[in-house]
Amino acid sequence: MILDAHSHVHDPLDPQLSALDDAGVDRAVLFLTRPHPERATDVASLRREMSVLEDALKGGADDGYARAWREFDAALAAHPGRFLGFGSVRLGRPAEETMAAVERDVVGRGLYGIGELTPPPDRADLIEPVLQASHEHGALPVVVHGYAPTTAADVRTLAALASRYPQVPLIISQLAGANWLEAIELARDTPNLFLELSTATLIFAVRLAIQELPTRTLFGSDAPYGDPVVARTTVERVTPPGEVRDRVLGGNLAELLGLR
Numbered sequence: 001m002i003l004d005a006h007s008h009v010h011d012p013l014d015p016q017l018s019a020l021d022d023a024g025v026d027r028a029v030l031f032l033t034r035p036h037p038e039r040a041t042d043v044a045s046l047r048r049e050m051s052v053l054e055d056a057l058k059g060g061a062d063d064g065y066a067r068a069w070r071e072f073d074a075a076l077a078a079h080p081g082r083f084l085g086f087g088s089v090r091l092g093r094p095a096e097e098t099m100a101a102v103e104r105d106v107v108g109r110g111l112y113g114i115g116e117l118t119p120p121p122d123r124a125d126l127i128e129p130v131l132q133a134s135h136e137h138g139a140l141p142v143v144v145h146g147y148a149p150t151t152a153a154d155v156r157t158l159a160a161l162a163s164r165y166p167q168v169p170l171i172i173s174q175l176a177g178a179n180w181l182e183a184i185e186l187a188r189d190t191p192n193l194f195l196e197l198s199t200a201t202l203i204f205a206v207r208l209a210i211q212e213l214p215t216r217t218l219f220g221s222d223a224p225y226g227d228p229v230v231a232r233t234t235v236e237r238v239t240p241p242g243e244v245r246d247r248v249l250g251g252n253l254a255e256l257l258g259l260r
Contacts, residue, residue, distance in 0.1 A: 006220030023228035115143025198222035
């Protein structure tokens, strides 16, 4: 199977499904989202959508959260064989509230994992209650936003938290953005830390990540911010046909999620 480890709900869904078909992707991890940049038709409308994302990444207001869940649930219900749902939880809540949210919104919905979590800059420590809840519910994979405004200090915090919860697979998305080199170094020494490769701007960063972590790197597109065809091509440009390529394009994630 070819598995896209990172995508967000599109509005409408048809272009998303077409892009997955074009890339030969069998199934895609799906995260809920408040902004919809794919709706934008000009600079002004894109700025409006991206302002929602900026606020969300900074830990801002929760406007649109319930609507995002409705869109997400509808997408999963319409295409249960195509999407692998991951559920989000709000950060900065008491541990007991986080535990209840994971039980209700992730486990209760039969989802595959938790994410994409977006702590404010230099506050990656806020995900610790989520890791605790994951551990209590069978070590669900946890995905954390890796691109800006995530900082180098956040990447180090994530690695330290992963070491504290060694049974929980912790996935840093987008190859940790500008902090990709330190992320690779930290992941080498942290067996439960994974790197998802979407939106990487340097081809040799992807090559090095796969070379150093062939069993813990994951092909992803971050659609609609990235494109599944481009993301798959990037992986194939830096890996010859064979086991490593197959693992990165789906095998590693299939093992992580227990897919058969």
